[in-house]
Amino acid sequence: MALNNVSMALLTVLAYDAVFLLILLAVVSLLAGTKRAAFAVMKRNFVGYFSNPTGYVFLCIFVFLTSVAAFWPYEFFNSNLATLDQLNYWFPLIMLVFIPAITMSIWAEEKRQGTDELLLTLPADDFDIVIGKYMSAAAIFTASLLFSQISTFTTLAILTEGALDVGLIFTTYLGYWFVGLTMIAIGMIASFLTGNLTVGFILGALFNAPLAFASLADAVSPSKRFAEWVQGSGIARPFDDFGRGVISSSSVIYFILVAAVALYACMVLIGRRHWTGGKDGNQMAWHYVARVVALVVFTIGAVMMFRSRDVLRTDMTEGQVSSLADATKQLIRNLDDDRPIVIDAFISNEVPELYAKTRYELVNLLKEFRAEAAKRNRTIEVNLYDGIELFSEDAALAAERFGIEPVTRMFREKGAYTQKQLILGAAFRSGLEKVTVPIFEYGIPVEYELVRSINTVASGNRKRLGIVATDARLMGGMVMNGMQMQRVEKHPLIDELSKQYEVEEVDLTAPVSPDMYDALIAVQPSSLDPQAFDRLVSAIQAGIPTAIFEDPQPVGASYITATGAPKQAPGGFMGMGGGGPQPKGDIRRLWNELELNVPGSAAMQGMFNPELVWQQHNPYPNLEAANELWLFIDEAAGGVQEGEALSDENEITSGLRQVLAILAGGVYAKKDGKLTHTPLLQTGPKSGLIDAQTVQQILSGGTSLAREIQGVNPRVPVAMAIEGPGAQSAGDSPESKDSEEPSGTSGGIKVVYVADTDIILPEFLLIRADPDQISDMRFQFQNVTFALNTIDWLTGDTSFINVRNHEPIFASLKLIDSTKEVATSEVRFRSREFQTQFDEAIREAQEKIDTELQSLREEVEQLREDQADGEVPQSVLQEKLTAFQIKQENQQRTLAVRRERMERERDQKIRDVRRKADQDVTAIQNQVKTLAVALPCIPPLLVGVAVFALRRLRERENISKARLK
Structure with missing residues (x-):
């Protein structure tokens, strides 16, 4: 092939x-x-x-x-x-x-x-x-x-x-x-x-x-x-x-x-020659x-x-590497001539292989920005500082003026892991507005970062995004985890959204009107108290676009209360006290408002336990932690048609490849509803539902997932886009009818409901920035893109969605990649083999020690029984115990010495295998260099020799033999 x-x-x-x-x-x-x-x-x-x-x-x-x-x-x-x-x-x-x-x-x-x-x-x-x-x-x-x-x-x-x-x-x-x-x-x-x-x-x-x-x-x-x-x-x-x-x-x-x-x-x-030497020669020359x-x-x-x-x-x-997306060109056309934009990009002279594509794309796009702006008579000044030294004046300018400093990353190059510093950032200015991208991570679309930054400084006014204060604490703060208070850092997704929006926290202590925010984000709204929950529902009814992430079983953040679990009371002194569960809003009221049918069963204290979704599909067989409750939403699952798992009917998911949901719930649209429901994420044909109590038993080790899976319920939606005219909620509580609340009459509902909070785990932002952080696999998760697309769709700023989907295709050296992959597989296989041998040797040594000590341990136990009966003096027992302890310590020291020696041998063997793998890669590179340089020279050289020989023969044809002698 x-x-x-x-x-x-x-x-x-x-x-x-x-x-x-x-x-x-x-x-x-x-x-x-x-x-x-x-x-x-x-x-x-x-x-x-x-x-x-x-x-x-x-x-x-x-x-x-x-x-x-x-x-x-x-x-x-x-x-x-x-x-x-x-x-x-x-x-x-x-x-x-x-x-x-x-x-x-x-x-x-x-x-x-x-x-x-x-x-x-x-x-x-x-x-x-x-x-x-x-x-x-x-x-x-x-x-x-x-x-x-x-x-x-x-x-x-x-x-x-x-x-x-x-x-x-x-x-x-x-x-x-x-x-x-x-x-x-x-x-x-x-x-x-x-x-x-x-x-x-x-x-x-x-x-x-x-x-x-x-x-x-x-x-x-x-x-x-x-x-x-x-x-x-x-x-x-x-x-x-x-x-x-x-x-x-x-x-x-x-x-x-x-x-x-x-x-x-x-x-x-x-x-x-026609005019030199004539009387007008000098005049003609001039x-x-x-x-x-x-x-x-x-x-x-x-x-x-x-x-x-x-x-x-x-x-x-x-691969359209040097092209701008249509949305990018439209942005440039719409720029205000009175607000010139200055882009200062700084790139170090040494950029590791992982960031080579990012650097190439960044330089290409900046030059295309400059060309497109000149073509459209728009003022975009691009100052490209390419190939700068880490301690040069340009690097000092980047650090002092824009806060772009060298970033340290660990790379494996030339057979060794080394820490390298690189500069790959840019600053965007327009008037008093300034946005800085400290580093373009190689897993993040470069054009999206550029367009978003330019749009932010060019527009001057950002749209407002409200983060509802729930147990998830996206903005950071103190939460109750177990019996102790725990400090939660601000979610990195907030920093990502802050590059584009004006982000602030909403505590829902007062009503929220539609003119206050362009969109809301509510993560685990079921953890809100009833009054705050009713205000959230009223805000949705009033027409504020809202992204809802409601998880029946949160995994990544243990402090988030599950949908059907009681909310823990705040702890008292030394983590004690509390006074019983705190009241929660009735999540079913929100489901009724959104005309959603969530499979599940009634729980204690009038709550509801949604069922969880399972799916038999794992595109990463080396990911040992994954099981059927890890939902890899992509079209690689057998029997899934194009645009079905990730809907192509909505801009949020159109063009996405893969999203991972962990212990997510299912969500269906009610029949004969007035709202329009579009399933965004759906499982494949080999999937179904399982009740929450059974999942708890599986997680605690009481049973296995394979044993509990019964029946198949294919294509379960786990995320839904909901649009349409609002209606008076049938489950309005007295608090919602308070005179200070907005009317229950809706100004039009626009909601994205996701039955999982783990879909926006901070780890997905790290994977997005560094897809190769695990050597055994290259993750293709687009969870962050899904979340950002969701917010953009809700705020109506969908141009960025098109930019994110515009991914240039680069031609890589597949022959070298395959050689590296073979070498990496060999290193991985041999490393596991050496580790298995090491574990087996340590286990055998430990068993041998236990066997040798067993007889002595039995003697000690027998002496204890005899000493209790008065048959053996205490001194004899103490002497035997001392001998047992001495022998045990000697055996453990011997085992520790042997363990240390075997660890050195194991690590040395692994290093030798890695060195051999690196030598194989270097050998193929050197072979390519030699052949690429030497072989092209042979044909012209042979032709030149043939021409020389023919020329000499022709010259000798008309010369007498006597003169040739």
């Missing part, structure tokens, strides 16, 4: 190349039909270059240098991305060697051989000579570039097992082609100035050096504005679009205009200098104009 994928990828890029060559062939055919002299010059130079073995030597050097630059740097395998970032960095330097090697002989060789006069006497004008020479050099460069592309692409296709972004690689090489055409035109100026090949090579490199090194202007210029202007005039910035897979009109226009100006200068140089200067000024103005108005931008990447 992998071989077929590689073949298909190669055929695809060859199809791209065929279309490109057909276009070039059409241009050459047009030239041959209209400019015969130019075509003749082009054909002569092109054939002459490849008829000489020297041309193949330069081709071999070019392919060698591009392969070394692309695959030899450590950063290529460290980033684990199938891109040409390393080659992009070194390509200008390679071109400073290769392009002068092509252009140095364009005119200097003609002068050296005296054939320049012959060319100038042809029935052709100066344009024919210059364009013929230029197109011959361009054809030579194109052939060389195609050879490099095929060799590089083949290597990447093998490394990715065919899952390569063909559009990205093709567009990058198209950018190389435009760079080459521009540098060839400039190099031709050097060749027209001299008749010496060496001088022509040196001048060609010098003339092209300013464009190649313009990107380094900030390192030598004290003026930031001047440095930015110089950087924009070089080839790095217009090529950057091509290197990211984007074809932009501004970049194409830049290369065409610069090449056109250089070619005009060549025509001036070749045409100077006249043409003025023309060239005017063209340069025109080019600069045109480049700046098109750069600020980039008419066409096409993302050619297959």
